[in-house]
Amino acid sequence: MLTKYNAIVGQSGGPTAAINATLAGIIHGCQTSNKIQTLYGMKNGIEGLLKEDIIELCDTNLEMLCHTPAAYLGSCRFKLPDSPYERAYAKILAILRYYNIRYFFYIGGNNSMDTVAKLSHYAQQVQYPLHVIGVPKTIDNDLLGTDHTPGYGSAAKYVAVTTQEIIRDCAVYTQPAVTMIEIMGRDAGWLTAASAVGRIINSVEPDYVYLPERIFSVNEFVKDIKAALQRHPNVVVALSEGLRTTDGYLSQTTRMDQFGHQQLSGAGKAMETLLRYNINCKTRVIELNVPQRCSAHIASQTDLDESFQIGLEAVQAAIARKTGVMMSFERIPSDTYGCKITCHNIHDIANQVKYVPESFINAQGNHVTEECCKYILPLIQGEAYPAYQNGLPQFMI
């Protein structure tokens, strides 16, 4: 007779439209495994585990869960201490022992992979047979060791679709105007790049795309805009929230509010101010903001499918006695898109950032290349519509 052990899963970091699809994949993997007895969920990630705030995950509507945005189990931004002698580790170990947990799944971004690295290392040190598997998730797509991250495709699709709509909206008037679309991504410009994918589909794309990988030049920007206004009246610019000049982040530019207090403004607002002093035309800033990461109503089917699959295969990896790894996608070189799922040593990945490569950005640093669009294109394929009830999407509460 097989000895069965229990498993636990947590979610961490910023929400995405696909993180619950990965959770659904892990639930399905555990339910169908003959090695796993019960799957627990930690509420609010490792923070909840430390408080023993855990639930049993059973009889969940996996289809609805896949389409539900944000993090069903709640999230946290808690980082485990560096020293394994800190009390947190002993506490976690005691809880894992008590619940007979041998499989540990953690879905998250950069900081969450740090947790996977530390916990797997600690378990090995104390010789507790724990299989700790990190499953990536971030709209930022900035994790090393994987072709792309679950969650990125859906956010990229939202950005790409919304940019198409905004460009049409901007085109209706004849007066010169500059519209700036501010897109998430503090250090890496992956999501901002997705605004340009129309280039290889229907030739509709922003006039310029500025990524944080290149130092932003105010002079070049003003020159770019003047040149575009010569060509047509409705200039549309996509820009990353993380743009910086040699002096630091653009968004750190301050302005005064009506009470005379200084207010931090976004990169787009800073660029609008720049234009107001350099070019006399109508300007507008559209911050895509939180809807970028939670718009489940227009998720990428490819992203949801892959996010489910990587969760499923995380369970298989744990059962195959892997630990201290992050599940990752490896793109298969071919004319048609395909990825295989592999494991990557967590210590090569945690606490690092994957930037948009040089070859994806044009020489002037004001747009992305066709190679970049071709990389993004397969990730936004398919429309994963949730079920609707009475006009609203049906999500897990």
Next chain:
Amino acid sequence: MLTKYNAIVGQSGGPTAAINATLAGIIHGCQTSNKIQTLYGMKNGIEGLLKEDIIELCDTNLEMLCHTPAAYLGSCRFKLPDSPYERAYAKILAILRYYNIRYFFYIGGNNSMDTVAKLSHYAQQVQYPLHVIGVPKTIDNDLLGTDHTPGYGSAAKYVAVTTQEIIRDCAVYTQPAVTMIEIMGRDAGWLTAASAVGRIINSVEPDYVYLPERIFSVNEFVKDIKAALQRHPNVVVALSEGLRTTDGYLSQTTRMDQFGHQQLSGAGKAMETLLRYNINCKTRVIELNVPQRCSAHIASQTDLDESFQIGLEAVQAAIARKTGVMMSFERIPSDTYGCKITCHNIHDIANQVKYVPESFINAQGNHVTEECCKYILPLIQGEAYPAYQNGLPQFMI
């Protein structure tokens, strides 16, 4: 043999996700009428007509047009002069005569109905047999003489769906936080009210909803937020960009548009500042911005169907020799939703605002009533998804 005349159509004011469905309805109506020879389109509304910038509308993909956001013919914010002796009128008349145009359709909001009123009046004065029909369009839903406006349902659906997603996004952390969703609507709170429709569908709605119909009280707002934070950590507030205190607009009012209206930006930012000085917790502002009016990817099917139909019936009204009227919806009193399309004298409508009625706002002025939700609910029914090609929606260019 029937004598056939030509027709012309223009679009004006801010774009919506449904204004092209009305255009499609008018095109279809003219194509199938035995009274109309050729349908012309004025580029950029009356402004284009004055420059004789007009095109023939034929062989258009009506299905794709229905799903295309913004204004296919371009728009303008041009208002006809008050005096009929101004040159603009004589010029328009000469162009209409030259093109043998007897039917004039103008799709737009408040300012556009002013154009319909003036032009129909002028044509009657000079005894030119012109049939001028206004077809309403505004996401603001603030036109008198109609149960609701085409374009409102789709914008309301976007607001309602996005609010559902944002509420889930906000729920993932345990730290107290206040999220403010800023929604379009300078004078009327119709669109902001749509954020609350979840109440009668799934009980998920913002904690508070503030409309511009009620004077905003800073003290009451701070009290509301403090009370909500006692109940749960993730407080979500929907607010109209047009909120004002007894001292005027809450937002900084720096610019005027060409009609002398103050241009608003940042009621949410102003409220964030208020909270920062009154309550010590994390705050966040999400301006839904332009995507509210151009998100064709999640348009309301009811809105698109009605918008097409009102265009079609505008043609029938013109052929029936109506002029100086706005097409309008009249809700049929019944347990199930239904509207009939009628004509309304334009002079009762132009340059006025329909506010959210008292009975739709609660006594405290910090939320909407169930009656309000019931009014909005049928207008957001059905998901009008555009066709996709390679991951992006297919729109007319």
